[in-house]
Amino acid sequence: MDHAVSERLFLRRRITNWLALVLSGGAAIIGLFFLSWILFTTLSKGIDGLSLAMFTEMTPPPGAPIGEGGLLNAIFGSIVMCTLAVMMAAPVGIAAGTFLAEYANFRKIGSVIRFVNDILLSAPSIVLGLFVYMVLIGAPRQVATVIQNSDAGQNNWLAGLANWLIDISGFSGFAGAVALGFIVLPVVVRTTDEMLRLVPTQMREAALSLGIPQWKVTTQVLYRAAMSGILTGVMLGLARISGETAPLLFTAFNNSFWNADLGEPMANLPVTVYQFAMSPFENWQLLAWAGAFLITCFVLLVSVLARSLLLRKKMSHD
Amino acid sequence: MAAAATQLDHLARGDARADRLFRWSVAAAGFFVLISLVGAALTMAWGGREAFATFGWAFVASDNWDPGNLIFGGLAPIVGTLITAGIALLLAVPISFGIALFLTEVAPGWLRGPVGTAIELLAGIPSIIYGMWGLFVLVPFLGEYIYPFLSETASQLPIIGSWFNGPPIGIGMLTAGMVLSIMVIPFIASVMREVFLTVPSRLKESAYALGSTTFEVVWDIVLPYTRSAVIGGIFLGLGRALGETMAVTFVLGNANRLANLLEPSSSIAATIANEFGEAFADLHRSSLLALGFVLFAVTFVVLSIAKLMLMGLQRREGT
Numbered sequence: 001m002d003h004a005v006s007e008r009l010f011l012r013r014r015i016t017n018w019l020a021l022v023l024s025g026g027a028a029i030i031g032l033f034f035l036s037w038i039l040f041t042t043l044s045k046g047i048d049g050l051s052l053a054m055f056t057e058m059t060p061p062p063g064a065p066i067g068e069g070g071l072l073n074a075i076f077g078s079i080v081m082c083t084l085a086v087m088m089a090a091p092v093g094i095a096a097g098t099f100l101a102e103y104a105n106f107r108k109i110g111s112v113i114r115f116v117n118d119i120l121l122s123a124p125s126i127v128l129g130l131f132v133y134m135v136l137i138g139a140p141r142q143v144a145t146v147i148q149n150s151d152a153g154q155n156n157w158l159a160g161l162a163n164w165l166i167d168i169s170g171f172s173g174f175a176g177a178v179a180l181g182f183i184v185l186p187v188v189v190r191t192t193d194e195m196l197r198l199v200p201t202q203m204r205e206a207a208l209s210l211g212i213p214q215w216k217v218t219t220q221v222l223y224r225a226a227m228s229g230i231l232t233g234v235m236l237g238l239a240r241i242s243g244e245t246a247p248l249l250f251t252a253f254n255n256s257f258w259n260a261d262l263g264e265p266m267a268n269l270p271v272t273v274y275q276f277a278m279s280p281f282e283n284w285q286l287l288a289w290a291g292a293f294l295i296t297c298f299v300l301l302v303s304v305l306a307r308s309l310l311l312r313k314k315m316s317h318d
Numbered sequence: 319m320a321a322a323a324t325q326l327d328h329l330a331r332g333d334a335r336a337d338r339l340f341r342w343s344v345a346a347a348g349f350f351v352l353i354s355l356v357g358a359a360l361t362m363a364w365g366g367r368e369a370f371a372t373f374g375w376a377f378v379a380s381d382n383w384d385p386g387n388l389i390f391g392g393l394a395p396i397v398g399t400l401i402t403a404g405i406a407l408l409l410a411v412p413i414s415f416g417i418a419l420f421l422t423e424v425a426p427g428w429l430r431g432p433v434g435t436a437i438e439l440l441a442g443i444p445s446i447i448y449g450m451w452g453l454f455v456l457v458p459f460l461g462e463y464i465y466p467f468l469s470e471t472a473s474q475l476p477i478i479g480s481w482f483n484g485p486p487i488g489i490g491m492l493t494a495g496m497v498l499s500i501m502v503i504p505f506i507a508s509v510m511r512e513v514f515l516t517v518p519s520r521l522k523e524s525a526y527a528l529g530s531t532t533f534e535v536v537w538d539i540v541l542p543y544t545r546s547a548v549i550g551g552i553f554l555g556l557g558r559a560l561g562e563t564m565a566v567t568f569v570l571g572n573a574n575r576l577a578n579l580l581e582p583s584s585s586i587a588a589t590i591a592n593e594f595g596e597a598f599a600d601l602h603r604s605s606l607l608a609l610g611f612v613l614f615a616v617t618f619v620v621l622s623i624a625k626l627m628l629m630g631l632q633r634r635e636g637t
Contacts, residue, residue, distance in 0.1 A: 017531035021424050027416020028425075031507065032433070034500045035440045038451045045454075095347030103341060104348065113348050116355045119621045122554060123358070123614070124561020126587050130594070130610045131358040134365050138603075182354060189351055213333040215340035236442075243444020246563035246587070250594045270446055274564065277450050292447055303442045307435070 039296070046293020049286040054294075059256050059272060059287070066283045071291055073258045074272040080260070081173055081252060081268060082241055085180035090234050093185045097192025097230075102218055105197065114193070121186040129247025132179040136251070140169035173259070173266030176252025183244060184237035191233025195226040228309050235306035242302070243295045245270035269295060359614060366608025368601060377608060383574040385593070390605035392586075394576045396612060398491060399585040402566060403559040405495025410503045410559075411552055417503070418510035422540075423532050434511060441504035449568030452497040457569055460496075461488025465580055468492075481578045489571040492579045497565050502555040509551030509628075513544045550627030557621040561613060563587035586613040 053070045060069025096113070104110030144165040147158050199222050207217040223230070248254075253265040254272060269291050276288035369377055369390060380391025417437065421430050465486030472482040517540050525535045541548065571582020572592050586609045597603040 013531055013534070017533040020419075020533035020536075024416040024419040024424055027413045028420040028433070031413050031417050031503050032436070035437070035504070037455070038443070038448060038500070039440075041451050041455050042447055092347045092350060095344045096351050099344035099348035103344060109348075113352050115622075115625060117351050118625050119618060120351065120355050122557050122561075122617075122621050122624075123355075124563065124587060124617055126563045126590055127358060127362065127561065127610050127614045127617075130365075130590065130607060131354075131361050133594075134361040134607070135357075138365065139361075185351065185354070213337050215337050218340070239442055243446055245444070245446045246591055249591055253595070270444070273446060273450070277453065277568070288450070292450055295444055296447055299442055299444060300439060303439055 042289070042292050042296050045289040046296070049288075049290030050293065051290075054287070054290055058258060059267065059276075060283060061256070062279065062284070063281055064283050066286060068283065069287065071269065071272065071287060071294075073255065073267040074269045074291065075294070077173065077252070077255070077259070077267040078242065078269040080262070081177045081180060081248075081266060082238060084174075084177035084262075085184055085241055086234060086238055088177065089181035089184035089237065090188055093188025093233075093237075094192050094230060096185075096189045097196065098218060100189070100193040101196035102214075102222070117186045117189050120182075121190060124246075125183055125244055126246035126249075128182045129179045129249065129251055132175055132182065132247065133250050136175045136178060137169045137171070140165040144169070168263065170263075171251065171253035171265040173252050173262040173264065176248045176266060176268065177262070179247040179251040180241040180244060183241050183247065184234075187237040187240060188230075188233045191236065192226070192230050195229030195233070196222055198229070199225045228312070232306045232310045235302050235309070239299045239302040239306065242298050243270055245274050249274075359611070359618070362607055362611035362614050366604055366611045368604035369608040372601065373605075377605070378612065381576045383589075385597070385599070385602050388599060388601050390601065392605070392609050392612065394574050395584045395586045395589045395609060397576060398570070398583040399560055399587070399613070399616075401579075401583075402491055402494040402498055402570070402585055403556060405492060405579075406498035406502055406559040407552065407556055409496065409499035410506055410555060413499075414503050414506035414510055414551075414555070417507040418514055419536055421507075421511050422514040423536055434508070437504045438508050441508060445501060445562055445565040446568075448497055448501050448565040452493060452565060452569040456497065457488040457493060459488070460493055461486060465490075465492075469580055482580055483578055486580060487582075489569055489582050490580045491570065491577065491583050493569045494566045494585070497569055498559045498562055501562060501565055502558050505558055506551050506555040509554060510548055513547040513551060514540055516547075517543050546627045550624045553620050553624035553627065557617050557624060560620065561587060561617050563591050567591050586610070 051067070051070075053067070054072075055070060055075065056072060057068075057070035058073050059071060096117075100110050100113060100117075104113065144162040147162040147165075203221060203225060204217060207221045208214070212221075248268055248271050252268055252271070254275060255265045255267040257267070259266055273288045273291040273295070276284035276291070279285065373380070373390060377390065377392055378396060379393060381393040381397075382389055382391045383394060384390070421434050421437075425433065465488055468482050469486045473479045475482075521539055521543065522535050525539045530538070566585050567588040570584060570588050572584060572588065573582040574584045574589060577583035590606050590610055594603070594606050597606055
């Protein structure tokens, strides 16, 4: 080939390459720029609204002067509901993950459940909220209405049942916790499954060959080996729900007052932040940013902790 | 001797019973996961049956959403969902690809770890934060600088010009799409990065040895090798964008009608979030549940495609 032609071709390829790499660097900078802009906004506006009163006073009424009121009831409600959600979802999730890794690993049912779990993991949270609303609030109300409208509704026992159903089927902190639980569940299932499968088979064989029954092998050998991974999954689940708003809108609803009764609508940080941010009152908006700041810090803290847990485990294995 | 044997027998039987019990309880938990997804789909369909029965196909074909007169046609939120998610992908895919390329081939080694972790951490930031940033920072900025410019210049364009008509107030589908794209960038980028890392280095090294440039290696070796998984990652992002609620609710303006890009509109998730708490008429509630069912069905299909596309890679990894 002519020397000049090959030179030109080489130059063109180098220019294309250079252009592509610069564009990729540019994309990375754009992405990181927006993401850090969001973090910076949250931090700077959140610090403005931060005060000690936030942790000691209830949410203020609309139009209260700036500096009055806090987020105590919302923070408390969020802690209660998130704790309850994790307490409900973690055991079920760990058990389901155990089933996938230990009992159904190479079976059809295992791959079906894994598939479904992955869908659940990315399913819109608002749909899960609707699901929990229907099961815990909508359905009992409908049953009660049917009973009251039928002739049998005169029956003492049935009428009592209908009243009881109406009684329990309101917006409640419990319903909110269940909705959040459904968001934690797939995270825990997946990490438990993955972490248990990482445990070497020799460990199972060694334990089983000593005559230990399988449930003891699982709970006392495998869980111990996979502990930090499973814990990471639970923490990632917690990080995921601590800012989750959509499913709480019509399960836990919100509450402007202090409420520790799980059967009643419960104040919570995300919905409060949402309502306050959308309001025209400056005081509320300031508190909304402070709440957003709290949520962000908590989420980042938990995720970093979860990650370091996994990292330490990896290092000790190397 | 006999006593010891019966005692052992007794113990073994106890162990077997405990084993069975354990197996059943973990299997029950496994099936619970299965049932929750099926249950969610069925309850949505059941709750929405009244709306589907009343309006038939008009529910997804008409854009007349009038809670006052109990007429519900869900076309506007459905179209809004699709358009915002579409804008989000249009913006997010090239940027995510750039980030993944940067993190796997371009950046110096010491930079890859921290930037990768930062992006993964940002994927965990709750959507309400993105929504608030969108409403209080992005909307005023767009309303001041970008929207007036777009409605003046882009609306003169042939064919697509009419998309950019409307009051340049900064709230609208374009804004929602932009916020969504920022939200899904970490998701898509981290999937792409992970996928790119699975390409065997001997393939890349062979190409380099033949004199390929970095870009040629990525374009001709890495991308073809990972094509299906990359598409899977994009669909995963699409699934997120379709079902995202809070980030969109903040900046979409809650106007339930068909609109062009610069006007307030609605999405399925935003409509449910805005109206479900105050929907007292049975038909209204049922219509919102029916919308939820539509959203669920669409995301199910999208996520299934994503999962199948990503599975191909796992199989190859396994061999």
